[in-house]
Amino acid sequence: MRLLAFDGRMGASGDMLLGALVAAGADQSVLSPVEDALDVTYRVHEVDKNGILATKVDVLLPEADGGDPRGEGHGDDHRHQPEPESGDGDEDDGRGGGGVDAEHSHQHQYRRHDHARDEEHTHHRDDGNEHSHDHGHSHSHDHGHPHTHDDHHHHEHSHTRDGHTHAEGHGPHRTFPEVVDLVESMDLPAGVVEDATAIFRVLGEAEAEVHGTDLDATHFHEVGADDAVADVVGVCLLLDDLDVDRVVTGPVAVGGGEAEMSHGTYPVPAPAVVNIAAAADWSVRGGPVESELLTPTGAAILAHLAEGVETLPSMSVESSGYGAGGRGFPDHPNVLRAVVGDGGSRLVRDDISVLETNLDDATPEVLGGLQETLTDAGARDVTIVPTTMKKSRPGHLVKAVVKPEDAERVAYRLAVETGTLGVREHGAGHRWTARREFETATLDIDGDDYEVSVKVGSDADGVVYDRSAEYDDALAVAKETGLPVREVMRRAVDAVASADAAVTGSDSDSDDSNGQ
Structure with missing residues (x-):
């Protein structure tokens, strides 16, 4: 069985999950349907997190000057060497899982942070939104005004940094049915559509519960914006490319402290994260830093995809990688680890x-x-x-x-x-x-051929442990031949077992023959 295990001791967000999956071996070219549908670009690059080389994924808007938002031609070399992590937490746009500060002053050291408006810079949000906008640093603004954070998760406008326009909050704030329509309109595998839709349902139901509204009438706000859709659908595409049979996660850290939201000051984790975690199979834990580590989108993705475990299951490791969060912390690398390998025979x-x-x-x-x-x-x-x-x-x-x-x-x-x-x-x-397949047994009874379907049960590695003949088929043959139904079923199972043994070279085992 091919197993994917997440280590969420520093939380999780959409972009951290994207980075972890790419770093663990998923092919980033599978993300192209999302880029085509939303007119965005995934920028994949390496960063240094407390000495750990991690993969950072940003969702960017097209450059107005026709330049390539992936980084070429902009004078930056981050596609070839990791970007340094400054001790004050300056790491790209600070999205997701990387700690959230409710208010911060700005004196940017080496990147400019521009805002398109001159009025007071205030961020409004509803609980349950994705992506943190957090800076442990400071930077100057072109507009000399106080910088107040009502939205501790996400800007409602894009940022131009390193010459790239980040897609945070870009696009319409969609309702759940509108998000479903958008996902279904993309050129995606059926399984990816099913997973992405289910994740947005988890997220929408959590938000609706927080606000006391109906799912179909609840606007996702930033979580329904283009970059968040790109996060969710992108994770599903990368997971489909990895082709794993089972996804697990250890206890997921939520962080600690308080966060400023549009409705006031709330303790971490955010209300929507609490609702999602209540229905998830995995557990949460506080800490290890006073910052918001688990975002609603990260929680919803893991709630749908991952089974909870306390420790890493036994597995033969094939690949691993780290997805980078936005913030930097002095004593804790802000990364999400993904490990892929053979997890042994399981149901x-x-x-x-x-x-x-x-x-x-x-x-x-x-x-x-x-x-x-x-x-x-x-x-x-x-x-x-x-x-x-x-x-x-x-x-x-x-x-x-x-x-x-x-x-x-x-x-x-x-x-x-x-x-x-x-x-x-x-x-x-x-x-x-068990994995279930149907094989057809052909029985020679008094010179005539009769067909009976046999259900074959096996584990994830294809080891067969049960075969059972379909009763209706056996009954029809019994009525026509005069044989007892039990005898027809036994012969059908023996015939399939013998055929399987001839293919595999192993001895047939008819002890599982009855299945009644």
Whole structure:
């Protein structure tokens, strides 16, 4: 099994995840569909973080003078040697996971920070937005005014630095349906569209909960801007290129202290991060610095993609790399590590939700049809259990295992089929499943050939541990030949096992033959 493990002891953000995946071996050329759709450019370069060579990814707007925003022709050599990290935390635009200071004075040492407006420079945000704008340094402004930070995460305008225009906050502030439409309009693999959409749903639901609004009506603000879309979709593309079977992360650091937001001063982590972490499979920890380390977008990406572990799983390391955050800290390299390798034979993690309802007035005919009707609506498995309800009335507990994206559709079908007035959904979880394939067994019975499908279960390395014949196929052959169903199923499994052994050169094993 190919495994990707993140070490989030300095938090995570969209750009740190991008950098870590590129550094771990993902091909950055797969990002081109996002560049084409949003008219942005990913600038990938190396920086030094407390002696660690890390990869920094910036999302840039096209240069007005026609220059290449990736860095060539601008007199900078950061594509060839790492940029130094200054002790005061000056590192590019300070985006994400790199610590957030609510207010700061500005005297820039070697890069100019220009703002396009002359009015008071105030940043407004809603909780749950991505990207920090944080400087442990100071720099001068062309407009002599106080610099107040209401938005501790993200500027609502772009920055020109090193001759490059950063795409922070650029583009419209989209609603969730608008973000989904944008993602679906890109030339992306189906799996990437599914992952990106799911991540934005996690993010949108967290923001909606913070503000008490409906998901479809909630504006993402900066998180729906072009650079944040580029972060989320870019991570999904790079992960697809790495072609891993399992993603894990250790406990993720959130930082500490307080942060100034548009609604006041809040403790770190931000409210949206708390909501996302509550539904995630991994755990969080405070520290190790007094700064905001885990951004909402970073949290949402990991919540959708990663399983939580306490320590690095056993694996044979193939590659590793570090994604750089925006800030620099004296005693802690501000990086996110990604390790890729062979994680051994394991089952496959499948994200699911479980729907259930209690029925005390359903007829046998209705109950008997639920297996088919709920499966047709998208249920992966349906269970009906006899139970005793209030006043000792006999009843039934109906459970349906579904993919999270199918939950509402299956719940509605369960309601209209049974008349139940409520369906419970257990929080996002997962199940461990075997890889499943169907092979066709051809049986010679009295000179005639009959076909029976056999389901083959194997682990992530292809080691087969179960074969079971499909009952309906076996029943049809049994009726036609007069053989017992059990005998037809046994012969079908033996035939598939023998065929597999001939291909692999191993002994066939029919002990798994029945599967009933």
